[in-house]
Amino acid sequence: MELPVISNAPSGAQGGGCASSGCGTAPDALSHLPDHIRAKVQDHPCYSEEAHHYFARMHVAVAPACNIQCNYCNRKYDCSNESRPGVVSELLTPDQAIRKIKAVAAQIPQMTVLGIAGPGDPLANPARTFETFRMLSAQTPDIKLCVSTNGLNLPQYADEIAKHNIDHVTITINCVAPEIGAKIYPWIYWENKRIRGIEGAKILIEQQQKGLEALTSRGILVKVNSVMIPGVNDAHLKEVSKIVKAKGAFLHNVMPLIAEAEHGTYYGLMAQRGPTDEELQALQDECSGDMSMMRHCRQCRADAVGLLGEDRGDEFTLDKIDVMDVDYEAAMARRKVVHDDILSKLEADRAAKNTKVPVHLSIAADARPVLMAVAGKGGVVAEHFGHAREFLIYEASPDGVRFIGHRKTELYCAGLDTCGEGGVATEDEPESVLERNIKTLSGCEVVLCSKIGYEPWGMLEAAGIAPNGEHAMAPIEDAVMAVYKEMFDAGRLAAPVAAGKAA
Numbered sequence: 349m350e351l352p353v354i355s356n357a358p359s360g361a362q363g364g365g366c367a368s369s370g371c372g373t374a375p376d377a378l379s380h381l382p383d384h385i386r387a388k389v390q391d392h393p394c395y396s397e398e399a400h401h402y403f404a405r406m407h408v409a410v411a412p413a414c415n416i417q418c419n420y421c422n423r424k425y426d427c428s429n430e431s432r433p434g435v436v437s438e439l440l441t442p443d444q445a446i447r448k449i450k451a452v453a454a455q456i457p458q459m460t461v462l463g464i465a466g467p468g469d470p471l472a473n474p475a476r477t478f479e480t481f482r483m484l485s486a487q488t489p490d491i492k493l494c495v496s497t498n499g500l501n502l503p504q505y506a507d508e509i510a511k512h513n514i515d516h517v518t519i520t521i522n523c524v525a526p527e528i529g530a531k532i533y534p535w536i537y538w539e540n541k542r543i544r545g546i547e548g549a550k551i552l553i554e555q556q557q558k559g560l561e562a563l564t565s566r567g568i569l570v571k572v573n574s575v576m577i578p579g580v581n582d583a584h585l586k587e588v589s590k591i592v593k594a595k596g597a598f599l600h601n602v603m604p605l606i607a608e609a610e611h612g613t614y615y616g617l618m619a620q621r622g623p624t625d626e627e628l629q630a631l632q633d634e635c636s637g638d639m640s641m642m643r644h645c646r647q648c649r650a651d652a653v654g655l656l657g658e659d660r661g662d663e664f665t666l667d668k669i670d671v672m673d674v675d676y677e678a679a680m681a682r683r684k685v686v687h688d689d690i691l692s693k694l695e696a697d698r699a700a701k702n703t704k705v706p707v708h709l710s711i712a713a714d715a716r717p718v719l720m721a722v723a724g725k726g727g728v729v730a731e732h733f734g735h736a737r738e739f740l741i742y743e744a745s746p747d748g749v750r751f752i753g754h755r756k757t758e759l760y761c762a763g764l765d766t767c768g769e770g771g772v773a774t775e776d777e778p779e780s781v782l783e784r785n786i787k788t789l790s791g792c793e794v795v796l797c798s799k800i801g802y803e804p805w806g807m808l809e810a811a812g813i814a815p816n817g818e819h820a821m822a823p824i825e826d827a828v829m830a831v832y833k834e835m836f837d838a839g840r841l842a843a844p845v846a847a848g849k850a851a
């Protein structure tokens with residue numbers, strides 16, 4: 349059978365960026381894909397912004413070694429409290445991985461995708477990686493498989509990947525110019541030698557580009573990850589976006605550099621900064637003229653489990669799965685019912701949306717856009733302000749509502765016993781958790797949540813952010829647009845608001 353070649357060429361009137369009521373990777377943003385490819389991504393939490401509210405993913409940490417060094421990477425084991433790529437609690441053998449995957453699939457039936465993303469490079473550990481995939485394609489046929497790689501060994505494994513029924517691959521491509529690459533990669537390990545500097549970067553870039561072409565020509569979906577490193581590759585990533593799109597990548601995920609001295613990475617120790625939220629958004633917007641952008645990546649650990657933004661890995665440690673007895677045939681039947689229910693609900697929501705007159709059409713075209721932060725879960729305004737560990741950021745404008753990204757916050761209130769303590773500064777911590785969280789939300793004019801206490805309410809208002817608990821359990825986009833319309837009707841969208849002025 350001839351395999352389809354994936355093209356990223358837009359079909360029809362879809363411009364860059366977002367459709368009026370959609371956002372990021374919502375189905376409209378993927379409308380350029382042929383139907384059979386869209387069918388593949390509709391339940392993939394990383395490829396569909398809509399799906400990520402309902403479907404879960406997991407990573408298994410079977411690939412410890414790496415064949416290159418990135419200046420931002422330091423792999424860490426036995427660590428349960430850090431949430432960043434490369435960190436894991438337990439390394440697994442392929443057999444252990446299969447047991448864990450079956451246990452998670454049975455207990456979290458919304459889990460649709462299994463990825464191998466380290467903690468090193470899966471293709472630098474081919475025996476462990478492909479043994480895991482081989483067993484999975486035979487034993488858990490209802491789980492989608494994907495793999496994430498730096499691309500150095502990709503051309504040589506493209507056929508093997510196609511054989512194992514892996515229909516999604518992520519390649520990290522941070523540059524297409526060796527001079528820039530030399531500032532990101534101190535060395536690569538190639539043909540039994542360590543190759544440094546520009547020479548090493550040149551080989552890596554060539555292999556990544558060859559690998560990308562090899563995969564798309566085999567009909568395998570490719571997403572490209574790029575780490576945005578201000579002053580190193582930020583100005584160059586638009587060019588990267590253009591090139592990978594031309595070669596058939598269907599989604600580009602520009603992620604912020606995470607670099608702290610305590611991570612022990614070169615960039616962390618050199619105090620290389622990551623981008624601000626505004627810089628990241630501006631670059632994602634610039635690249636979106638060329639292709640679909642992913643904006644909801646949570647930069648997960650290499651052993652993450654659950655919905656994006658949550659980590660349930662602690663429930664599935666080796667000692668716990670050892671005592672779980674899973675009947676996978678029965679689990680598969682249950683999983684199918686759950687998946688079909690979610691897909692029917694999404695379909696019904698879409699149909700209902702299409703029958704309504706969009707609210708944004710009643711807003712003057714010159715009204716200014718407004719950023720809002722939402723304590724959301726499952727696509728609705730569901731969380732108490734003090735319980736949210738992240739806020740979803742939406743932009744409302746006369747064109748509609750679009751998803752911009754997420755911002756991580758610290759738990760301000762862990763329950764009745766400690767409620768309010770997060771608002772108190774101490775000698776050791778002169779800035780309280782609440783103050784830090786409010787700073788994280790800067791630039792937003794409204795916070796939507798299901799409930800909020802007096803203290804945060806007052807402090808948010810003082811910071812020029814309007815708290816709003818009136819849309820509890822409402823679909824997020826409807827709630828954001830309703831608040832925007834109220835602001836419009838109250839005459840508050842005429843001119844840009846000066847920084848620090850209350851909404």
Ligand SMILES: C[S@@+](CC[C@H](N)C(=O)[O-])C[C@H]1O[C@@H](n2cnc3c(N)ncnc32)[C@H](O)[C@@H]1O
Nearest residue numbers: 420433434465466468469497498520573605606
């Ligand atoms: C841990 S890697 C594993 C897969 C593979 N080795 C690779 O690099 O693509 C997964 C992703 O996390 C990214 N990553 C690792 N450390 C990071 C950091 N400090 N800041 C931002 N992204 C990071 C990598 O660039 C890659 O896209």
Ligand code: SF4
Nearest residue numbers: 414417418421468498
């Ligand atoms: S390729 Fe991936 S695992 Fe290897 S050093 Fe870079 S980020 Fe880390």
Ligand code: SF4
Nearest residue numbers: 394645646647648656
């Ligand atoms: S790191 Fe990003 S792409 Fe990978 S599983 Fe997490 S959200 Fe999805």
